[in-house]
Amino acid sequence: MHAFRFDPVKLPADAPAFRTEIREFLARELPSVPAEHRANCWAVFDAAFSRKLGARGWIGMVWPKEYGGHERTALERYVLLEELLAAGAPVGAHWIADRQSGPNLLRFGSAQQRRKYLPGMARGEILCCIGMSEPGAGSDLAAVRTRAEKLPDGRWRINGQKIWTSNAQHSQLMIALVRTRALDEKNRHAGLSQFLIELRTPGIRIQPIVDLVGHPGFNEVFFDDVLVGPDCLLGVEGEGWQQVTSELSLERSGPERYLSSFALFLELVRLAGRVDSEVLRHAVGRLTAELWTLRQMSLSVAGQLAAGEDPMLAAAIVKDLGNSFEQALPTLVQSLLGADIRLEDDSDLARTLALLLQTSPSFSLRGGTREILRGIVARGLGLR
Amino acid sequence: MSDQRQLLADSVTRLFESHDRQHNFWDEIEALGIADLLVAEAHGGSGADWDDACAVLQASGHRQVALPLAEAMIARMLTSNAGLQLPRSTISIAPDAAGTLGRDGRSWKFSGVLQSVPWGRDVARVVTTLSFEGQTQVVVLAVADANLHKRTNLAGEPRDDLHFENTAVLAAQSSCREAQHLFYYAALARTAQIAGALQSALERSIAYALERKQFGRTIGQFQVVQQQLALFGAETAAATCASRSAAIAASAGDASFEIAAAKLRANQAIGVATATAHQVHGAIGFTWEYALRHATQRLWSWRSEYGNDRYWSEQLGRTVIARGADDFWLYLTGAGAE
Numbered sequence: 187m188h189a190f191r192f193d194p195v196k197l198p199a200d201a202p203a204f205r206t207e208i209r210e211f212l213a214r215e216l217p218s219v220p221a222e223h224r225a226n227c228w229a230v231f232d233a234a235f236s237r238k239l240g241a242r243g244w245i246g247m248v249w250p251k252e253y254g255g256h257e258r259t260a261l262e263r264y265v266l267l268e269e270l271l272a273a274g275a276p277v278g279a280h281w282i283a284d285r286q287s288g289p290n291l292l293r294f295g296s297a298q299q300r301r302k303y304l305p306g307m308a309r310g311e312i313l314c315c316i317g318m319s320e321p322g323a324g325s326d327l328a329a330v331r332t333r334a335e336k337l338p339d340g341r342w343r344i345n346g347q348k349i350w351t352s353n354a355q356h357s358q359l360m361i362a363l364v365r366t367r368a369l370d371e372k373n374r375h376a377g378l379s380q381f382l383i384e385l386r387t388p389g390i391r392i393q394p395i396v397d398l399v400g401h402p403g404f405n406e407v408f409f410d411d412v413l414v415g416p417d418c419l420l421g422v423e424g425e426g427w428q429q430v431t432s433e434l435s436l437e438r439s440g441p442e443r444y445l446s447s448f449a450l451f452l453e454l455v456r457l458a459g460r461v462d463s464e465v466l467r468h469a470v471g472r473l474t475a476e477l478w479t480l481r482q483m484s485l486s487v488a489g490q491l492a493a494g495e496d497p498m499l500a501a502a503i504v505k506d507l508g509n510s511f512e513q514a515l516p517t518l519v520q521s522l523l524g525a526d527i528r529l530e531d532d533s534d535l536a537r538t539l540a541l542l543l544q545t546s547p548s549f550s551l552r553g554g555t556r557e558i559l560r561g562i563v564a565r566g567l568g569l570r
Numbered sequence: 571m572s573d574q575r576q577l578l579a580d581s582v583t584r585l586f587e588s589h590d591r592q593h594n595f596w597d598e599i600e601a602l603g604i605a606d607l608l609v610a611e612a613h614g615g616s617g618a619d620w621d622d623a624c625a626v627l628q629a630s631g632h633r634q635v636a637l638p639l640a641e642a643m644i645a646r647m648l649t650s651n652a653g654l655q656l657p658r659s660t661i662s663i664a665p666d667a668a669g670t671l672g673r674d675g676r677s678w679k680f681s682g683v684l685q686s687v688p689w690g691r692d693v694a695r696v697v698t699t700l701s702f703e704g705q706t707q708v709v710v711l712a713v714a715d716a717n718l719h720k721r722t723n724l725a726g727e728p729r730d731d732l733h734f735e736n737t738a739v740l741a742a743q744s745s746c747r748e749a750q751h752l753f754y755y756a757a758l759a760r761t762a763q764i765a766g767a768l769q770s771a772l773e774r775s776i777a778y779a780l781e782r783k784q785f786g787r788t789i790g791q792f793q794v795v796q797q798q799l800a801l802f803g804a805e806t807a808a809a810t811c812a813s814r815s816a817a818i819a820a821s822a823g824d825a826s827f828e829i830a831a832a833k834l835r836a837n838q839a840i841g842v843a844t845a846t847a848h849q850v851h852g853a854i855g856f857t858w859e860y861a862l863r864h865a866t867q868r869l870w871s872w873r874s875e876y877g878n879d880r881y882w883s884e885q886l887g888r889t890v891i892a893r894g895a896d897d898f899w900l901y902l903t904g905a906g907a908e
Contacts (some may be wrong), residue, residue: 192811272899457893471883475834482815560800
């Protein structure tokens with residue numbers, strides 16, 4: 187069972203004081219947010235709020251000061267994230283830069299690339315998106331076909347298409363996974379590279395895709411003879427796959443993987459406070475046990491990441507269980523409501539439920555499908 | 571995992587695995603001092619905390635050790651904390667005694683029932699806690715004085731009912747947390763055992779899936795089987811993490827919230843885990859001879875022991891609702907390791 191490491195982590199002694207500081211900030215900056223906007227709040231875009239967080243030093247908290255960071259600890263950052271998510275703060279604008287693009291740049295970027303982008307990201311001014319999925323490459327990411335071709339003058343010419351790119355329409359920068367060599371069926375993970383692409387570069391066209399609730403959240407991004415300089419290659423040419431997979435533990439174990447429906451849980455607690463019902467009490471009890479456990483697991487992975495480990499298996503488990511929890515919550519709440527509460531009511535409970543019923547199916551798709559995650563876990567268990 | 575805790579877990583695992591499951595090797599447990607882990611050093615024990623104790627209990631659940639080890643650990647801690655001097659003997663606990671404690675001069679009497687006492691028939695004494703004039707008393711009863719009705723749980727572990735009628739008992743007042751909330755700490759111990767049994771059922775299921783061939787390949791090569799086992803693995807991880815987190819909380823102070831959450835979460839894992847273990851094993855897992863049942867029968871029983879899902883859902887639900895939605899997050903983050 188060596189594969190299952192979830193050693194508990196001790197948060198810094200000053201964590202309670204930091205929580206208080208965050209709560210006071212939120213009380214001031216976000217006096218009233220409707221409940222349905224607090225749900226799935228890391229997908230809620232608010233550039234002005236992100237700049238406020240940046241000014242406060244709460245984006246890129248753990249990054250080196252020379253790149254605009256604040257050199258706080260990974261566990262302090264964890265405390266910040268969970269406080270923001272639990273409060274339902276609209277953190278979608280900078281979320282990708284803080285979680286993924288920034289750490290990726292710190293790990294693989296040149297000093298010049300870091301200087302160019304990280305301080306702006308930390309201020310909440312440079313917003314990022316992830317260019318991974320393509321029409322023919324969803325879970326099978328190695329099937330990406332977007333090509334970057336090296337020109338004699340050292341520049342790269344990029345052609346192809348990305349899809350399901352959240353916030354591309356608002357972002358300045360995309361980190362894209364593209365092929366720099368033709369697909370070798372015997373070694374499908376070879377020949378991929380990551381590029382830092384400024385989205386205002388000529389030849390890029392961004393077209394919104396409206397999701398099933400009517401939000402223009404994600405996009406198609408087309409690359410038509412896009413010319414970028416040699417300094418846009420991130421890391422090593424041909425090692426894009428290794429670079430991308432190293433991001434995934436960061437992407438999969440954070441508190442956003444189980445708190446997306448937290449706003450609805452709170453509405454359920456409020457309902458159970460108004461209606462004396464054993465069924466509601468027991469639902470609150472079970473969900474509380476699950477939430478507490480998921481938090482312990484997620485914290486443990488944060489501790490392992492902070493210690494410089496790559497807990498890929500543990501991160502996959504947190505995401506799988508976390509997504510299942512935040513996904514089951516809306517249907518459970520729906521099943522528990524009395525006949526006096528309608529889905530179309532204009533109440534916090536009904537609006538939050540209605541939104542999450544429709545958006546929660548995406549929770550086990552984004553960032554790696556349930557099936558892919560369980561494949562990773564099965565591999566960790568020695569089954570493949 | 572701390573080095574010391576790991577060493578302890580490794581050494582008890584070696585001991586447990588060197589014996590047949592049904593074999594009585596209590597003398598060796600005593601020789602190693604495992605049953606006195608939670609007894610303070612000043613009283614001749616190891617002065618270990620709940621995290622260490624739960625590491626041992628997880629290992630015992632993993633091996634399905636059929637001895638009242640969890641019970642003895644708790645019983646000896648309670649009696650030594652209460653200042654009760656007892657001759658060395660096998661001992662169990664009864665966290666939910668129904669009856670009355672009375673005082674007759676300097677001696678104590680008890681009438682009532684201790685239900686489902688683990689290994690009641692096999693031990694010399696049973697420890698329970700009862701309230702007397704507003705104070706918690708740790709009470710020690712001799713099994714020889716009881717009218718004993720034998721019962722066993724699904725795994726064949728004794729869970730006997732002991733009836734006492736105006737029986738002389740030992741009692742001493744105790745303000746230690748374990749005495750005030752014995753049921754919680756019994757649940758904490760079971761939760762650690764559940765985590766161990768889940769891991770053992772998972773390991774057995776993986777090994778079987780890698781060995782059993784159908785349609786010309788091992789069944790573990792089928793994605794549908796892999797996905798089921800992956801979920802089983804995740805549930806086992808959740809129960810294990812919950813158990814460990816509660817044990818650490820119990821070592822630090824009041825852990826009533828954490829223990830309730832951990833027992834409930836472990837209970838929830840049992841449903842998926844036992845169903846998947848048996849589904850993967852097919853008919854062989856359903857036989858008396860095959861060892862899977864030792865884990866699954868215990869899991870089915872332990873889910874009901876010291877609080878089933880309904881019990882702990884009610885406890886947690888009431889607590890959370892009484893505090894209200896606005897304080898929930900504050901409470902959750904304050905109740906943890908901070």
